[in-house]
Amino acid sequence: MDSEIESVARDVLRKLFVKNDATPTMDQLNEFGWSELSEEDPVGARRLLFREQAVARVEVGALDHHMIERLGSADVLPNAVLHSAGTGSRRERDAVEVDGVVMSPAPLKSLLVAVDEEAYVVAASGLETERVEGLDPTRGLRRVSGRAEIVASLDAEAWEGALGLGRRCLAHENIALARAMFDLAHEHVQSRIAFGRTLSSYQAVKHRLADVRIAIDAAEVVAQAADADESSLTSACAKLAADQSAGVAARQSLQVCGAMGFTWEFDLHTYLKRALQNQALLGRPAELEREIGQRLANDFTRIGSWDSPAR
Structure with a gap:
């Protein structure tokens, strides 16, 4: 990414992050052409996005978006990533007892959950969620807990x-x-x-x-x-x-x-x-x-x- 394009992209991000009444989502960023920029220079675009959202203290769901996108051709893709918190998640036969936090503001349909060195996609229906203020309320964290049925297992490489x-x-x-x-x-x-x-x-x-x-x-x-x-x-x-x-x-x-x-x-x-x-x-x-x-x-x-x- 050359310096001129990077400067323009940075200005666009700062205007979106600072002047909007609500923090934009990744889908909204893509409407502004972010997906095209990412295809042209994925490393440069990723670097710029995460650095700008950090300094602006906003959360656009970029971490979940990039991790899920990286799974690529997995048979079943989740719509959010569960991050460790509390007692952590554990495998129980054909289900996972989950306990963690999500950063995505979207309604939960399925979750990417890591247990030790294994990873699963689990159904989010029936799980309990509650807003977590925590150390930084601007992140919009939600704690998720309960027993979730395993929908798919991810291979170690993915x-x-x-x-x-x-x-x-x-x-x-x-x-x-x-x-x-x-x-x-x-x-x-x-x-x-x-x-x-x-x-x-x-x-x-x-x-x-x-x-x-x-x-x-x-x-x-x-x-x-x-x-x-x-x-x-x-x-x-x-x-x-x-x-x-x-x-x-x-x-x-x-x-x-x-x-x-x-x-x-x-x-x-x-x-x-x-x-x-x-x-x-x-x-x-x-x-x-x-x-x-x-x-x-x-x-x-x-x-x-x-x-x-x-x-």
Whole structure:
């Protein structure tokens, strides 16, 4: 995607996200030509969409849309993804006892549910739903629980592909949120005066914000690598690096902004809350660390060494 097209697309998204009375859905975005842009440059369009919706603090159902679309030719496609929450979901013979949250505003017909390393499409009829305010009410989360009949089982490759794509999408969200927190903190320290000098002139403040920039730049590199090869390993690494960059940005931004950073009127908390929720989706940082470590250990066991050029 060239810079001119990206600039126009970004302006369109910002107008839709900010000026509309109601947040648009993916179907409405496609009416504006988003599907054509995605076909031309899927990675660039996805990157732009998730970063812009994150900073605007809106939810258009993009995560579910992309994960379900990635399932491709599955016999039965769900219309929403169930994300882990509460006690989690568990398999019981020909049904799944579900407990999680959905982000899609659409009426639930069927759900994509992951149980351990298996994934199923289950019927949503008869399930209990309730609105969840949670940490970030702007997400429009609904908690879903109950016993659901299994409609179809997904093969491991299809689920792995959908999970990896979802993680790459969330990586772009948290990188954008980390950058938004950095920009807010940077602007704050440049405008505030302490002992006759701007806060940005103090070395301790510079070091804290430098740590944030390093974390963001590192996450950007990993996200680009994940978008390039789309492997499960690099997708997990991308989300982990993005989650960590958002964590560093939140901690250091709160420090350099002082008491102002903790106030409701200061926008920092809105980015922080969304980033924390993103960390809980499709693998928390500690879970991703274990998964990545296990994958690397398995690869080492399989090839016998790290530096075998023949393998």
